[in-house]
Amino acid sequence: MNGNNPYAGAPGVTPAGEPDRDAVELSATQERELRTAVAGIVSRTESYLPDSYVVGSELSVGSNGPQATVAVNPPAGHPVSAGFAPDVEDLETGLADTDTEEVAKGLAASAALQVMDAVGEITPTAK
Numbered sequence: 297m298n299g300n301n302p303y304a305g306a307p308g309v310t311p312a313g314e315p316d317r318d319a320v321e322l323s324a325t326q327e328r329e330l331r332t333a334v335a336g337i338v339s340r341t342e343s344y345l346p347d348s349y350v351v352g353s354e355l356s357v358g359s360n361g362p363q364a365t366v367a368v369n370p371p372a373g374h375p376v377s378a379g380f381a382p383d384v385e386d387l388e389t390g391l392a393d394t395d396t397e398e399v400a401k402g403l404a405a406s407a408a409l410q411v412m413d414a415v416g417e418i419t420p421t422a423k
Contacts, residue, residue, distance in 0.1 A: 322357055326387040330355060333391045334364045337380065340400035341368060349407055362387065368403050373410030378403050 334353045342351050348371040355364050361384055367377035378399050382391055
């Protein structure tokens, strides 16, 4: 019967309705840097794609540190997303543009591939 109880969980897991006591606390500067980096990923991803693609993001901070998800919903095919979990120390010094650029390019390419796959009959030019 205990398995059917929504409040029962594995030992060490925060019970339902209680705040996560192990959550990493970010300073205002760190949180601002994270928001700026994720906004940059969204902006860069949008710049690689036509207007018919919808790009969005979500931020969270838990016991594993800060985490961001950037997702693209293409006009055809399945949505794609990428997780981005920078180190807290990197938020102090600033995130490298190469890291955020790599995430943006990968997302844009994956979203374009989803459309190509949904449309079909497209011959790849490289392997």
